[in-house]
Amino acid sequence: MTNDTEIAVLTAPPTLFTGGTIWTGRGDTDAVLIDGGVVAALGDRARQWGGAHHVDLDGGFLMPSFADGHAHPLYGGLEAVGPPVRRCGSVDEIVRAVQRYAADHPDEDWIVGASYDSSLAPEGLFDARWLDAAVPDRPVVLRAWDYHTVWCNSVALQRAGITAETPEPVLGEIPRRADGSPLGTLRxxxxxxxxxxxxPPRDEAVRVGALGTAADYYLARGVTWVQDAWVEPADVATYVAAARQGALRMRFNLALYADPRHFDAQVTRFAEQRALVEAAGSPLLTAQTVKFFADGVVENETGALLAPYCTGLHDHAGQRNWEGESLAEAARRVDELGLQIHIHAIGDAAVRQALDAIEYVAAQNGPRDRRPVIAHCQLVDRDDLDRFAALGVIPNMQPLWAQLDALMTVLTIPRLGADRADSQYPIRTLDASGAPLAFGSDWPVSSGAPLDGVAVAASRTTSDGDPPGGWTPHEILPVERALTAYTAAVAHQAFAENTWGIIEPGFSADMVWLDRDPRLTPPLELPSTSVVGTYLRGTLASPA
Known part of the structure; x- marks a missing residue:
């Protein structure tokens, strides 16, 4: 099947870009020619081409388009459908937003939204009764920013059958009041x-529309490829429907979710789900990855640590989702299917378990080009730092998180303690070790704008410049290396390093036009850089 983007590429005349700085990802040039959706020539050879349509960069900066190596675009698109709570700065503000939304949508049986700031309540614990005051007669379910936590009202708890008698679930926690009744926060x-x-499931048209919302969001920020890092069977169906409707408009790779509670049944269907995606026939959609969660997150004390948390609330070291050797064996079975391993690992114990699993896979299944990914790597024990390069493991890190924001100071540091907190996000250390560092955003958990992440990678400060000189400044990454981590390095992660990720003859013309050179821009000013246009296979996909 040929989609509209491909038709436009086939019929578009050659296009010559000049009048600015063009960073190919390997060096600078002053001209690039695009023909048939691919880069045809650079520099003098490009200018010598006759009959090309000319684009004047007006002193701007053209570079390979960004790619997001770890995100959740369907969830991000769906946030626009529910109550607007993301920007709320207090519990009362969230409650008012939910109340207004409920009043404006009287026919919605369930009020579902995302994503609230967990630091707005002590210990991140939110009470169902606060939402009851806004909506007492319909269920309300809100996801937290971390997407590992949910806040419900009492009707939602009742519909789910969650009572004082409900036992603690496997791989989960139900915080309770003193009388044993569920508080309203689920972890x-x-x-x-x-x-x-x-x-009830959302209407499929709403879900397909959410992918369009996600594409709008990403293309406006210069992103043309994204790894959806958590895809369940219903999500596969949504992506396939969107592909058949020509509604994707950018590149997506799907990571099929592996649940330790149901893995034996799931693994038999992974090949079938991949075949469904391939049958859709879209050059914009692949499904070559499987996602594992080794642990949770530090903010709710489910990140798996080698030493216990410091809060004194619990004498424990977090939650390991896969017991014993089960992660290693599950990863081996996924690898046998020829699928890529992608493991969420926040705590140092989870990172070690993930590295051990990948080492086991290589020993059991023999050598091949696997490109396994460990996402987040918030804490990495010193003894494990060199194992990434040795095993060929891609640390896909979220640079925006490496700052002393409220989430860090209110929820994370008190749980880790100051010394351990200062070892978080060893971005420069891993890069210097030879590990194939790549970046992602985890949007909508945090901003999906790559330049927001590059700003923090290059400064280790908040948007206000705190602390001066940067938090853990030895982990600051130069801007150009951070740009590479968001372009060519993600192309490598995607097995696409010979297709896109740089501007060189023969490569897909996936490019972003910025109004200034980010390499010459102070890091704190990078988020205000304008995206003039985003190109997918040489076609303007989104002007800013």
Whole structure:
């Protein structure tokens, strides 16, 4: 099947870009010619081409388009459908937003939204009764920013059958009041699934529309490829429907979710799901990856640590989702299918377990070009730092998180302690070790704008410049290296390093036009850089 983008590429005349700085990803040039959706020539050879349409960069900066190596675009698009709570700065503000939304949508049986700031309540614990005051007669379910936590009202808890008698679920936690009744906050899949499974499915047209919203968001920020890092069977169907409707408009790779509670049944269907995607026939959609969660997150004390948390609330070291050797064996079975391994690992114990699993896979299945990914790598034990390069493991890191924002100072540092907190996000250390560092955003958990992440990678400060000189400044990454981590390095992660990720003859003309050179821009000013246009295979996909 040939989609509209491909037709436009086939019929578009050659296009010559000049009048600015063109960073190919390997060096600078002053001209690039695009023909048939691919880069045809650079520099003098490009200018000598006759009959090309000319684009004047007006002193701007043309570079390979960004790619997001770890995100959740369907969830991000769906945030626009529910109550607007992301920017709320207090519990009362969230409650008012939910109340207004409920009043404006009287026919919606369930009020579902995302994503609230967990630091707005002590210990990240939110009470169902606060939402009851806004909506007492319909279920309300809100996801937190981390997407590992849910806040419900009392009706939602009742619909899900969650009571004082409900036992603690496997791989989850139900915080309770003194009398044993559920508070209203649910942590991790074992608990959140109780309410998610009680919710009716969203209309498929809404879900396909959410992918369009996600594409709008990404293309406006210069992103043309994204790794959806958590895809369940219903999500595969949504992507396939969008592909058949020509509604994707950018490149997506799907990571099929591996649940330790159901893995034996899931693994038999992974090949079938990949075949469904391939049958859709879209050059914009692939499904070559499987996603594992080794642990949770530090903010709710489910990130798996080698030493216990410091808060004194619990004498524990977090939650390992895969017991014993089960992660290693599951990864081996996924690898046998020829699928890429992508493991969420936040705590140092989870990172070690993930590295051990990948080492086991290589020993059991023999050598091949695997490109396994460990996402986040918030804490990495010193003894494990060199194992990434040795095993060929891609640390896909979220540079925006490496700052002393409220999430860090209110929820994370008190749980880790100051010394351990200062070892978080060893971006420069891993890069210097020879590990194939790549970047992602985890949008909508945090901003999906790559330049927001590059700004923090290059400064280790908040948007206000705190602290002066940067937090853990030895981990600051030069801007150009950070740009590479968001372009060519993600192309390598995607097995596409010979297709896109640089501007060289023969490569897909996936490019972003910025109004200034980010390499010459102070890091704190990078988020204000304008995206003039984003090109997918040489076609303007999104002007800013």
């Amino acid at each position: 991790e899949w074992g608990a959140t699934d109780l309410v998610m499974n009680a919710m």
